[in-house]
Amino acid sequence: MSTVSAYAATSATEPLTKTTIERRDPGPSDVAIDIKFAGICHSDIHTAKSEWGVPNYPLVVGHEIAGVVSAVGSEVTKYKVGDHVGVGCMVNSCGQCSSCKAGLENYCKRGATFTYNAVDRDGTITQGGYSQAIVVDENFVLRIPDSLPLDKAAPLLCAGITLFSPLRHWKASKDTRLAVIGLGGLGHMGVKLGAAMGAEVSVLSQSLKKMEDGLRLGAKHYYATSDRGTFKQLRSSFDLILNTVSANLKLDDYVSLLDVDGTLVELGIPEHPMQIGAFPLALARRSLSGSNIGGIPETQEMLDFCAEHDVTPEIEVIEADYVNEAYERVLASDVRYRFVIDISTL
Numbered sequence: 559m560s561t562v563s564a565y566a567a568t569s570a571t572e573p574l575t576k577t578t579i580e581r582r583d584p585g586p587s588d589v590a591i592d593i594k595f596a597g598i599c600h601s602d603i604h605t606a607k608s609e610w611g612v613p614n615y616p617l618v619v620g621h622e623i624a625g626v627v628s629a630v631g632s633e634v635t636k637y638k639v640g641d642h643v644g645v646g647c648m649v650n651s652c653g654q655c656s657s658c659k660a661g662l663e664n665y666c667k668r669g670a671t672f673t674y675n676a677v678d679r680d681g682t683i684t685q686g687g688y689s690q691a692i693v694v695d696e697n698f699v700l701r702i703p704d705s706l707p708l709d710k711a712a713p714l715l716c717a718g719i720t721l722f723s724p725l726r727h728w729k730a731s732k733d734t735r736l737a738v739i740g741l742g743g744l745g746h747m748g749v750k751l752g753a754a755m756g757a758e759v760s761v762l763s764q765s766l767k768k769m770e771d772g773l774r775l776g777a778k779h780y781y782a783t784s785d786r787g788t789f790k791q792l793r794s795s796f797d798l799i800l801n802t803v804s805a806n807l808k809l810d811d812y813v814s815l816l817d818v819d820g821t822l823v824e825l826g827i828p829e830h831p832m833q834i835g836a837f838p839l840a841l842a843r844r845s846l847s848g849s850n851i852g853g854i855p856e857t858q859e860m861l862d863f864c865a866e867h868d869v870t871p872e873i874e875v876i877e878a879d880y881v882n883e884a885y886e887r888v889l890a891s892d893v894r895y896r897f898v899i900d901i902s903t904l
């Protein structure tokens with residue numbers, strides 16, 4: 559066991575505070591990682607604030623982890639000391655079910671072991687990336703290509719794969735009229751990845767404040783959803799809509815923007831359930847779906863795609879003691895476009 563510094567949530571209302579946690583010694587198939595950077599995902603905030611149920615406090619969140627291998631177990635074959643690696647939202651899964659066998663560990667039938675607030679194989683509660691080190695089974699470690707700097711690679715491990723996977727599943731291409739709702743951490747990766755796959759990207763944001771950024775990141779069009787005229791103008795005009803908003807939306811309005819046979823994919827996971835009328839779905843054979851991160855093989859494919867196509871997030875690197883302010887800014891939609899904690903400041 560080793561003791562490492564970390565930032566932990568202790569209740570739904572208290573700020574995160576500095577603490578220490580224990581990491582296990584690497585077992586035969588484990589990789590020990592010195593964490594260099596950790597992204598701040600809105601899921602960290604939902605969890606820390608008990609919006610998805612009360613977690614096991616004190617809890618270290620963070621599932622956008624980039625670092626360097628510091629030790630490997632005796633049976634590890636894929637990684638060696640010094641390699642640049644990442645860890646995303648999962649650290650294990652059953653490995654036996656049809657999802658796991660298909661490389662869809664994110665849809666493990668027995669439930670994947672998530673990077674924080676999950677019961678690990680040894681019965682302890684998993685603790686995430688706002689910490690100096692982590693020990694993970696080699697099958698849940700990703701290789702970060704040399705051309706990707708570690709700070710920019712970190713957000714790809716959640717925000718990147720969460721957008722890459724549905725874009726691939728729904729076959730985004732030059733023939734796809736794609737809309738991304740919300741220009742935050744996830745949304746801006748949707749714009750970049752969608753554009754890299756050739757889609758005609760529109761951003762649906764609350765206001766036009768970030769329009770210049772959206773267009774620079776690869777969007778062709780940018781609309782304000784605070785303007786009711788937007789919904790009239792864009793009726794039936796998209797093939798695929800990716801909703802990345804962390805709060806409830808009036809889904810009827812957005813589903814109506816899909817053309818016949820179009821799909822709206824719910825990626826945001828707000829605290830409260832949302833409603834949808836049957837009419838907007840039925841009237842144009844539209845689909846409502848959802849998607850949760852991506853499997854390990856697809857996450858590696860995404861990292862390699864980002865290296866090849868030079869797709870990286872826009873980040874603001876922060877010192878660890880800025881984390882609570884960063885949370886406030888994310889909640890105020892004032893993130894441009896992902897906060898990344900420099901773990902050397904922890």
Ligand code: NAP
Pocket residue numbers: 598599600601602604716717720739740741742743744745762763764765768802803804805806824825826827828849850851888889891892893895
């Ligand atoms: P984020 O950086 O806070 O981005 C969310 C964006 O949604 C904001 O920047 C804002 O964009 C828009 N928004 C926020 N509040 C809104 C409101 N009340 N009405 C309309 N729009 C609003 O968050 P994130 O890290 O991208 O995460 C977004 C959501 O995805 C969270 O719920 C998170 O838990 C979830 N998530 C899901 C997965 C998955 O696998 N499915 C993975 C990671 C995260 P504008 O300012 O442009 O309007």
Ligand code: ZN
Pocket residue numbers: 599600601602621647716717
């Ligand atoms: Zn996340």
